Amino acid sequence: MSTPHVPFGTATRPADWWRTAVVYQVYPRSFADSDGDGVGDLPGITAHLEHLERLGVDVLWLSPVYRSPMDDNGYDISDYQDVDPVFGTLADLDELITGCHARGIRLVMDLVVNHTSDEHPWFVESRDPTSPKRDWYWWRPPRPGHAPGTPGAEPTNWESVFSGPAWELDEATGEYYLHLFSRKQPDLNWENPDVRRAVYAMMRWWVDRGVDGFRMDVIDLISRDPRLPDGVVPPGGHYGPSHAAVLNGPRLEEYLAEMNREVGLGAGHLLTVGEMPGSTIELARRVTDPARRELDMVFTFQHVDLDVRPGGAKWDTVPVPLPALKATLAAWQEGLADVGWNSLYWNNHDQPRAVTRFGDDSPEHRVSSAKTLGTVLHLHRGTPYVYQGEELGMTNASFTSIDDYRDIESIRFHAEATAAGVPEETVLRALALKGRDNARTPMQWDAGPNAGFTTGVPWLAVNANHDSINAAAAEADPASVFNHYRALIALRHEHPLVVDGRFELLLPDHPQLWVFTRSAAGRALVVLANCSSQPAPVDAGALPLLDGSTVLLATHPGRDGLDLLPWESRVVELLSRP
Ligand code: GLC
Numbered sequence: 001m002s003t004p005h006v007p008f009g010t011a012t013r014p015a016d017w018w019r020t021a022v023v024y025q026v027y028p029r030s031f032a033d034s035d036g037d038g039v040g041d042l043p044g045i046t047a048h049l050e051h052l053e054r055l056g057v058d059v060l061w062l063s064p065v066y067r068s069p070m071d072d073n074g075y076d077i078s079d080y081q082d083v084d085p086v087f088g089t090l091a092d093l094d095e096l097i098t099g100c101h102a103r104g105i106r107l108v109m110d111l112v113v114n115h116t117s118d119e120h121p122w123f124v125e126s127r128d129p130t131s132p133k134r135d136w137y138w139w140r141p142p143r144p145g146h147a148p149g150t151p152g153a154e155p156t157n158w159e160s161v162f163s164g165p166a167w168e169l170d171e172a173t174g175e176y177y178l179h180l181f182s183r184k185q186p187d188l189n190w191e192n193p194d195v196r197r198a199v200y201a202m203m204r205w206w207v208d209r210g211v212d213g214f215r216m217d218v219i220d221l222i223s224r225d226p227r228l229p230d231g232v233v234p235p236g237g238h239y240g241p242s243h244a245a246v247l248n249g250p251r252l253e254e255y256l257a258e259m260n261r262e263v264g265l266g267a268g269h270l271l272t273v274g275e276m277p278g279s280t281i282e283l284a285r286r287v288t289d290p291a292r293r294e295l296d297m298v299f300t301f302q303h304v305d306l307d308v309r310p311g312g313a314k315w316d317t318v319p320v321p322l323p324a325l326k327a328t329l330a331a332w333q334e335g336l337a338d339v340g341w342n343s344l345y346w347n348n349h350d351q352p353r354a355v356t357r358f359g360d361d362s363p364e365h366r367v368s369s370a371k372t373l374g375t376v377l378h379l380h381r382g383t384p385y386v387y388q389g390e391e392l393g394m395t396n397a398s399f400t401s402i403d404d405y406r407d408i409e410s411i412r413f414h415a416e417a418t419a420a421g422v423p424e425e426t427v428l429r430a431l432a433l434k435g436r437d438n439a440r441t442p443m444q445w446d447a448g449p450n451a452g453f454t455t456g457v458p459w460l461a462v463n464a465n466h467d468s469i470n471a472a473a474a475e476a477d478p479a480s481v482f483n484h485y486r487a488l489i490a491l492r493h494e495h496p497l498v499v500d501g502r503f504e505l506l507l508p509d510h511p512q513l514w515v516f517t518r519s520a521a522g523r524a525l526v527v528l529a530n531c532s533s534q535p536a537p538v539d540a541g542a543l544p545l546l547d548g549s550t551v552l553l554a555t556h557p558g559r560d561g562l563d564l565l566p567w568e569s570r571v572v573e574l575l576s577r578p
Helices: 042-047 049-055 091-104 123-128 132-136 194-209 241-245 252-263 281-287 324-337 366-378 408-419 424-434 472-476 481-494 494-499
Strands: 023-026 059-062 077-084 106-111 167-170 173-177 215-218 273-276 297-299 383-387 502-506 515-522 523-530 549-554 569-574
Touching: 042 049, 042 091, 049 059, 049 472, 049 481, 077 091, 077 194, 106 273, 123 132, 123 173, 132 194, 194 252, 252 281, 281 324, 324 502, 324 515, 366 481, 366 523, 366 569, 472 481, 481 494, 481 549, 494 515, 494 523
Parallel strands: 023 059, 023 383, 059 106, 106 215, 215 273, 273 297
Antiparallel strands: 167 173, 502 515, 515 523, 523 569, 549 569
16 A cells, blocks of 8 residues: 655745755665665665755655666666666655655656666567557668668767667667667657657656656757757767767757646646756756746756866866866856756766765865865855765775676776777776766665665675764764755755855966855855865955955864865855945
């Protein structure tokens, strides 16, 4: 029997309630395992809701728990309206929704509708060329003049994000189907109105079940030029040569507006956030313009792609100077200052851990750098996202063998690169830096066996540093990253300037300091952060603003000099703006 959900403020919540909210992302596989099979599950999440409540977050975004062959850990869905047995049952999900709502936390589902699993009944039917479902996917004959299966016979030159061509030959019919991700993730054809109708009906079913919104997986891929032109290499980014031809397609905004209307997303005050790896500021501004009723916010990739060598793949990394990072975030702040809304993130299940990547995960600086990164991000204007373990300052995995990795992207990259002659050591170094499994090691609950994540054998190794980095220790320590995040979240809830103050970047070229103001109606906050592992003297003359200020939050409470320690940061309030 499923537990009916508690209706939670649907009627009364303001349309833009998410402006004051902080979202916490749970990657269910790695959060908490309740039954000892080594894989996290829904009852595990429900049992740990107190952690989220203590942190003070408003929304839980649940990465996919739908039925799936798990080729891409659940981002390959074979039944949108059921829970995979590895995660539990629909009744367990209802219980999680009820548990969240009882604590004042809303629940947002992951919506993966650019593609399904190849085991979804729609695709299984579509394999038959005479089926009405044939046109639900992108089936195409080989390139003219090429026999099926011969080199170069793929209908376009598009590459899969997970290496190799984006087309898979079906021997039975001699036709290829499109899969921008793995061959087990065939792309849906959104040109077909029946596909769109089926997706909207499924979304309404979830809304009726009590969910409070959707995080939309690679939503900027759903529309494409039906002529399927060969691709052009886009500058930067980790999307391959194909993607200039498939990102931000001609009907994207039409589909988003239609979805919003048909599902009642805006009308129901549901949270919508689109993952848009190819979004420009201009597109984000249009898509998140409330008057257009498309999406509430988008995830940009520009700041997390800064370490990609221009024209390279995600594995070809270059150092990111602080001024470039500051400028990227500032450009989005300015671009969406008057219309639209930002989402703010350092981490998710696809990105390496921020404290390793942008901070300093050495024992000396880990805590301060995790806090300072949190401060800088949460004090920008937009809705912040916290990815599980970020609030503990969890670090990259430090894996040293390909056998440690589980992610399809990492495994395929390793196979392809080593086959092409790249030294194994180079490949492993790239994986240790950028591999998605860095984000997916199990949540570190305590110092006990397997960090309290499971009583069985974890599906992915637990980080050895869980003996010191774990939730139990962090919750008990007033100076922990956890308690700093808690204070940051409380500050957003209490201080209107954190939500709405206008953003202005100061000292844009400073190589160590990240300084900005948030101001409105003669009042201002100043964020002063040393984003480096060396001390940074601040020239008081450069910041006359700081006179007569009150410190609201600091990594090193009690210090007020302007010679900042490594990774020291402060949020100060100016009582009157000069
Ligand atoms: C998104 C997801 C990622 C997944 C991909 C394909 O980028 O965040 O985990 O592999 O889409 O669904």
